[in-house]
Amino acid sequence: xxxxxxxxxxxxxxxxxxxxxxxxxxxxxxxxxxxxxxxxxxxxxxxxxxxxxxxxxxxxxxxxxxxxxxxxxxxxxxxxxxxxxxxxxxxxxxxxxxxxxxxxxxxxxxxxxxxxxxxxxxxxxxxxxxxxxxxxxxxxxxxxxxxxxxxxxxxxxxxxxxxxxxxxxxxxxxxxxxxxxxxxxxxxxxxxxxxxxxxxxxxxxxxxxxxxx
Numbered sequence: 001x002x003x004x005x006x007x008x009x010x011x012x013x014x015x016x017x018x019x020x021x022x023x024x025x026x027x028x029x030x031x032x033x034x035x036x037x038x039x040x041x042x043x044x045x046x047x048x049x050x051x052x053x054x055x056x057x058x059x060x061x062x063x064x065x066x067x068x069x070x071x072x073x074x075x076x077x078x079x080x081x082x083x084x085x086x087x088x089x090x091x092x093x094x095x096x097x098x099x100x101x102x103x104x105x106x107x108x109x110x111x112x113x114x115x116x117x118x119x120x121x122x123x124x125x126x127x128x129x130x131x132x133x134x135x136x137x138x139x140x141x142x143x144x145x146x147x148x149x150x151x152x153x154x155x156x157x158x159x160x161x162x163x164x165x166x167x168x169x170x171x172x173x174x175x176x177x178x179x180x181x182x183x184x185x186x187x188x189x190x191x192x193x194x195x196x197x198x199x200x201x202x203x204x205x206x207x208x209x210x211x212x213x
Contacts, residue, residue: 003098004091006130007112007120013038016045016079021070023048023078034109034121037082042117046082047109056081088113091120099127136172141189145209146200148182159184162200166192183208 013036014023023035027050037046089098089110098110102124112120132138148155156173163170168190176183188196197207 001095001130001134002091003089003093003095003112003122004120006095006126007091007122008126009120011036011111011118011121013042013118014048014078015039016082017077019074020053020076020078020081021073024050024053024073034123035078036086036111036118036121037078038118044086044088044111044113044116044118046079046084047086047111048078048082049108052081052083086111089122090114095127095130098122102127135174135185136187139171139187140213141171141187142193142196143209143211143213144186144188144196144200144207146184146186147180147206147208148184149206151182155182156184158203159186159200159205162203162205163188163190163196166190166195166199168192168196180208187213 012026012030012032014026016037016039018037026035027033033051034047034049036044037048038044087101087105087107087110089101089112091112091114101110102108109121109123111118112122146159156175160170160173163186168188170186170188172185172187174185176185197210200207
């Protein structure tokens with residue numbers, strides 16, 4: 001999966017002179033949690049997040065009145081508190097690279113930059129959605145977990161042939177290396193689903209779980 005297929009394209013961006021109060025308003029109205037900060041040519045200058053604003057502005061525990069706090073936020077621009085050393089990613093990069101970067105730097109989003117211009121943004125929620133889609137979690141069908149005792153070339157071909165013999169269509173397939181060995185997870189639909197477990201076991205495969213969706 002590529003970043004360009006999962007990112008939010010042409011994200012809402014703000015200028016460095018945007019006030020913090022305006023940035024908060026934009027986030028609230030649009031249910032955003034972060035905003036790229038760009039110049040007039042959409043070159044990335046920084047990133048502002050709701051958490052960053054909370055951390056870098058006076059808390060409710062201060063002696064400031066609501067009026068004074070609102071006045072302060074309306075007079076302070078985001079360039080004064082934004083993150084300037086922003087981690088980015090290219091739209092042609094793989095989704096795994098984005099997930100790895102987010103985990104490495106403990107961040108929840110990456111602006112997507114191409115030719116120095118902000119063209120998108122990808123968040124941890126986009127990664128979660130792609131992960132769910134990749135594993136076919138929301139697909140209708142029967143989910144088989146097949147334990148493979150010993151790895152060898154042709155296993156997936158053999159498993160697929162078992163389903164083909166029964167005229168069962170494989171809609172999704174994933175392979176996991178676990179402490180239990182190799183597990184092949186198949187989501188399939190077909191008229192002979194109830195026969196698949198016995199047939200696979202006849203062929204030497206251990207079906208450890210079946211779940212209808």
